[in-house]
Amino acid sequence: MRILPEISRTFGEYLLLPNLTDESCTPGNVDLSAPLVRHPVGQDSPIRIATPLVSAIMGAVSSPQLAIALAQVGGLSFIHQNQPIEEQAAMVAAVKRHKAGFRHNDVNIKPSATLGEAAGLLAGTGRETAVVTDDGSATGEFLGLISVQDFNFARHHRDDAVESRMRRVAELATGTAGMSLAEANSVLWDSRQDVLPIVGGDGRVTALVQRRDYELHQQFSNETVDGDKRFRVGAGVNTHDYRERIPALVAAGADVLCLDSSDGYSVWQKHVLDFVRGEYGDTVRIGAGNVVDGAGFRYLADAGADFVKVGIGGGSICITRDQKGIGRGQASALAEIVTERDAYARETGIYVPLCSDGGVLHDSHMAVAFAFGADFLMLGRYFARFSESPAPQVKHNGQILKEYWGEGSARARNAARYGQGRDLVFEEGVDGYVPYAGSLYDNVKVTLAKLRSTMISCGSTSLRRFHDTATLVQVSQQTFVQNSEDVQRNERPTVV
Numbered sequence: 001m002r003i004l005p006e007i008s009r010t011f012g013e014y015l016l017l018p019n020l021t022d023e024s025c026t027p028g029n030v031d032l033s034a035p036l037v038r039h040p041v042g043q044d045s046p047i048r049i050a051t052p053l054v055s056a057i058m059g060a061v062s063s064p065q066l067a068i069a070l071a072q073v074g075g076l077s078f079i080h081q082n083q084p085i086e087e088q089a090a091m092v093a094a095v096k097r098h099k100a101g102f103r104h105n106d107v108n109i110k111p112s113a114t115l116g117e118a119a120g121l122l123a124g125t126g127r128e129t130a131v132v133t134d135d136g137s138a139t140g141e142f143l144g145l146i147s148v149q150d151f152n153f154a155r156h157h158r159d160d161a162v163e164s165r166m167r168r169v170a171e172l173a174t175g176t177a178g179m180s181l182a183e184a185n186s187v188l189w190d191s192r193q194d195v196l197p198i199v200g201g202d203g204r205v206t207a208l209v210q211r212r213d214y215e216l217h218q219q220f221s222n223e224t225v226d227g228d229k230r231f232r233v234g235a236g237v238n239t240h241d242y243r244e245r246i247p248a249l250v251a252a253g254a255d256v257l258c259l260d261s262s263d264g265y266s267v268w269q270k271h272v273l274d275f276v277r278g279e280y281g282d283t284v285r286i287g288a289g290n291v292v293d294g295a296g297f298r299y300l301a302d303a304g305a306d307f308v309k310v311g312i313g314g315g316s317i318c319i320t321r322d323q324k325g326i327g328r329g330q331a332s333a334l335a336e337i338v339t340e341r342d343a344y345a346r347e348t349g350i351y352v353p354l355c356s357d358g359g360v361l362h363d364s365h366m367a368v369a370f371a372f373g374a375d376f377l378m379l380g381r382y383f384a385r386f387s388e389s390p391a392p393q394v395k396h397n398g399q400i401l402k403e404y405w406g407e408g409s410a411r412a413r414n415a416a417r418y419g420q421g422r423d424l425v426f427e428e429g430v431d432g433y434v435p436y437a438g439s440l441y442d443n444v445k446v447t448l449a450k451l452r453s454t455m456i457s458c459g460s461t462s463l464r465r466f467h468d469t470a471t472l473v474q475v476s477q478q479t480f481v482q483n484s485e486d487v488q489r490n491e492r493p494t495v496v
């Protein structure tokens with residue numbers, strides 16, 4: 001038995017001290033880009049991301065829609081692995097197929113559905129337009145479009161059928177499969193429609209081009225794309241069915257894989273890394289984890305992990321610490337592993353990036369994590385709140401919420417029981433709600449602005465320099481109480 005001479009610390013226990021801010025420290029000069037995978041020291045990582053945020057390997061978080069939005073703003077998603085192999089591979093393929101400016105047709109409704117149902121569907125998915133098909137599925141016959149602008153409950157009854165208000169195919173301009181984005185946009189503008197359905201030879205809608213996306217696209221200069229300008233996407237894998245799952249994900253076009261486990265310091269993870277190197281050499285990139293100490297990091301780095309993920313029990317839906325008594329404060333875990341990463345780089349000449357996973361409750365915690373030396377962050381709760389996340393949106397006591405559940409919760413494990421015999425003996429995650437926060441685009445923009453501002457105060461224009469020069473101070477509980485004790489906050493309605 002050994003007792004570490006430390007008190008395990010979390011992000012919220014630290015504040016940053018400013019450093020000298022000079023003329024070079026402007027928001028436009030701050031480079032937030034990060035290496036995603038291992039590389040020789042002094043060289044660039046084969047995959048970099050302009051925005052150092054990745055979405056958690058969770059069913060409530062990482063869907064194709066969220067993956068596309070996050071890649072557009074320069075981050076990366078990891079499609080969850082708590083689902084049959086074919087379904088996960090299909091989600092990866094959907095992201096890879098999605099050409100910038102072309103959206104998947106994933107919101108469909110039957111003509112006999114009610115306007116009330118259409119309104120619920122659109123609100124739940126954060127979309128303005130649904131495609132009307134004969135059977136209400138994405139592969140059904142294309143009959144028309146129904147948008148939020150097509151009906152108004154002051155004039156139309158909730159029980160009226162969608163077909164009473166939809167714009168029918170005959171009245172619509174459509175594009176053809178294979179059309180370039182520039183061509184599609186010309187038709188869109190000529191037709192004065194907000195949405196252009198792209199229709200394949202079989203009469204089915206393959207994609208939608210939206211005027212709003214065209215406008216958004218002008219803003220995206222940092223997209224995470226591969227050499228063919230397709231969005232990059234990651235995928236979670238496990239240590240059970242990897243011999244079947246990994247080939248399917250690679251075939252679907254996954255750009256990077258990541259082992260998804262609460263405990264990465266295991267021979268099972270080494271077996272998977274050996275399998276990947278044996279089958280694919282360095283052409284397939286795979287991260288491993290999670291670990292919370294230097295020994296765990298070194299084991300996975302030696303086994304060939306492309307990045308190492310840090311964090312046990314710190315997630316917002318985590319109950320691992322209560323259930324198993326295992327875990328470590330995220331700040332303490334990072335501090336030790338960052339030291340090990342840098343020692344490893346000096347010894348071997350190989351830099352293995354660190355992903356800090358979980359436990360970010362405020363945007364300021366991101367700055368603290370980068371100051372501690374994380375290369376990029378994995379976030380679950382943060383992304384679950386956005387309209388692009390796949391979780392259902394619900395209303396409770398007048399507040400709009402999104403469902404958010406852990407991968408160790410009964411809900412996720414039930415969904416995962418597809419013949420692997422992974423019986424649920426005890427839960428390790430919560431099944432709950434988070435407040436709905438609007439679109440990913442708007443929120444990430446604000447978060448990154450805060451991070452740039454913190455870095456400017458600390459005199460840094462790159463994450464590496466920020467880490468190298470940061471001064472952190474541990475704060476007392478009293479410091480936080482002092483901030484807010486006397487001020488009665490205005491209860492402002494949540495902006496939706």
Ligand SMILES: NC(=O)C1=CN([C@@H]2O[C@H](COP(=O)(O)OP(=O)(O)OC[C@H]3O[C@@H](n4cnc5c(N)ncnc54)[C@H](O)[C@@H]3O)[C@@H](O)[C@H]2O)C=CC1
Pocket residue numbers: 057238239240260261262263266268290311312313314315318320357358406407408428429
């Ligand atoms: N980051 C965190 O703190 C936590 C994350 N989670 C999430 O919950 C999900 C489930 O995680 P885990 O329960 O750790 O799943 P896991 O599949 O990694 O491990 C489950 C059990 O199977 C054993 N095992 C794994 N591979 C094996 C093999 N090939 N042969 C024999 N035994 C093997 C492990 O030792 C462990 O006892 C993941 O999505 C994970 O991210 C759950 C709890 C905490």
Ligand SMILES: O=c1[nH]c(=O)c2[nH+]cn([C@@H]3O[C@H](COP(=O)(O)O)[C@@H](O)[C@H]3O)c2[nH]1
Pocket residue numbers: 056057058290311313314315316317318319320321357358359360378379380381382405406407408409428429430
């Ligand atoms: O103890 C746990 N039980 C669970 O059911 C569970 N599901 C996910 N995770 C981990 O939490 C991370 C996301 O954390 P945040 O919501 O704090 O960003 C994720 O990225 C995971 O590492 C779990 N941990």
Ligand SMILES: [K+]
Pocket residue numbers: 263264265266
């Ligand atoms: K272990």
